[in-house]
Structure formats: structure tokens, C-alpha cells
Amino acid sequence: MNWDDLKVLLALSRAGSTRKAAATLGVSNTTVMRRLESLEEGVGGKLFDRTPDGFKATPLGDQLLPVAREVEETLVEAERRVSGKDSDLRGRIKLSLPAVPVTHVAEAVAEFAFKYPRIELDITVSDDPVDLARREADIAVRGIPNHKRPPKDIVGIKLGRISLGYYVHKDLLSEASRGHRELTCIQASGRALTLGDLPTAESLGLKSRHLIDGISPRTVAVNNKLGVAALPCFLAKQYPELILLPGVPSAHWGHTWLLHHKDLRQSARIRALFKHLAILEEKWPNAWDTSQVEQAKVA
DSSP: OOOOHHHHHHHHHHHHHHHHHHHHHHSSSHHHHHHHHHHHHTSSSSOEEETEEEEEEHHHHHHHHHHHHHHHHHHHHHHHHHHTTTTTSEEEEEEEEEEEEEEHHHHHHHHHHHHHHHEEEEEESSSOOTTTTTTTSSEEEEETTTTOOOOTTEEEEEEEEEEEEEEEEEHHHHHHHTTTSSEEEEEEEEEEEOOTTSOEEEEEEEEEEEEOSSSHHHHHHHHHOOBBEEHHHHTTTTTTTTTEEETTOEEEEEEEEEEEEGTTTOOHHHHHHHHHTTTTHOOOGGOOOOOHHHHHHOO
């Protein structure tokens, strides 16, 4: 039984499609199917059924999955421990950044790359959760809502506050106030958006019209007068024509965190990048958290 084949088994069980599994593994769809067929031939049975909802493990697949996970956990832990004892400022760091553009984070990363020319950065951008225990990244920057904390095996610090507000293009708001347009809400498609202390669109009397995946595309949609949407205040403030929906103040949502797995804290290159990015805490623009401004007005 080949570990590469077992990786395909795990990727398919998690992704549910050959396309997503192939993207996760960095191989082609053909390679995924070839390795699956090889594994099925080796175990003498079918491991997945094709359903309208994607690939679903058969009873035989369910028996093999715990074995594959155990092998994965053993190999990943060994890799973390070896990487964690690295004392040389060279090699590769897998860094996961949020898809939302944050200029001063990008600038800090560029400064680090210039300062440490023997360290290679493997950067991915996504707003999806990242599993640091499985080495999907060595270091990650992610927004975490107030009611959640990083897992106990993850080392992290808060870089800065995040607030959310309902934003609208000022021209659309003007047209709506004259009765020429109806204000509707742009909702998140796919994974549900956590609103924190913000009221729901329904409670504000806003009908849902469009579904748009991704915070940045929703912001662009609001800037193009497609409707109202709950957006991070720091992102909306980059668009001068966007304003908070009148009568609905922004609210503190959570924090941007800098994270890595505890087993990597002895790695010199991981420590160097973590320390470099941690300085962002001192430079985080407080003006981005408009909920603090609203509280000051009330006071």
C-alpha cells in the first residue's frame, strides 16, 4: 500500500471531488483517478461511490480511512518535529494569508523576504480555515470571531481588532431614499458569514437578492451599487463611495490572529517570520475598527 495512494483516499474523502482533491494534492485529475484505481485494485474492492453530492466512501473505504488518517498524523507529526528543530535561517516556509487584501501585511512579508534571502516563502491566499496540525501551512494569518479561540496546540497572538458594518454605495442610498431603487442585501454563498453583534439583514427589513462568494467580490459588488452587504470596516474604508447604512452602527467582530503550531516554535526560520509579523500588532490601524468610533460617539 502506497502513501501517495492513501493521500488520494484522504483528499477525496475531504473534498468530495477529483478536481478539488487534485488541487489539494497539486496533481492532475488523471493522477487522482489512477492512484484511486491502484488502491482499489490493491485492496480488492470499491472505495468510493459517485453520488450527486460527490464522492462518498463505501463501507470498505470507511474501514480504510482511519488507517490512512493514522499514517498521516504520524508522518505530519514527524515532519513538524524535524522542522521544529531546524536552527538554520534557510529553507521554505508555507505562509497562508487571508484573501482579503491587507496592504501592510503584504509589505511586512516583502520586507522579510528581502531581509532573509535564503528563506523561500510558499504563500497561499484563502479565507477558508487552515489546518496547521496537518501542515497545510506553517504560519497563518486569519480572522477569528470573538467567541472562538485557536486550538490548544496552536500558538497565536492578536494583531488587531476587526469590526463589521452594513455598507452601501452613497448614490444607491440616495436613489433608494427617493424611491427610485430598492435596497436589498448581498449575502454570502457557501460557508455562512458570521455577523458577530451585527443584526441580521432580515431584522433590518432588507430582502436578500444576490449571493456572492468571497469578501472582496462582495465589496466590489457593493461599490457597483448591487446592494447592501456586511463587510469588514477596514476593507470598506478603501472605497470612498461606501458608507455605513444609516442607523446601523458597525460592531466589533473579532481579531486578526498570527498563528503557528507549537511543534514549530524551535525552528529558527519560523521564529524569525513570526517575530517579524508580530510587530504588525504595534502598527495595526486602530482607525479600521469603526466600532470603537461609534462607542466614542455614544460616550
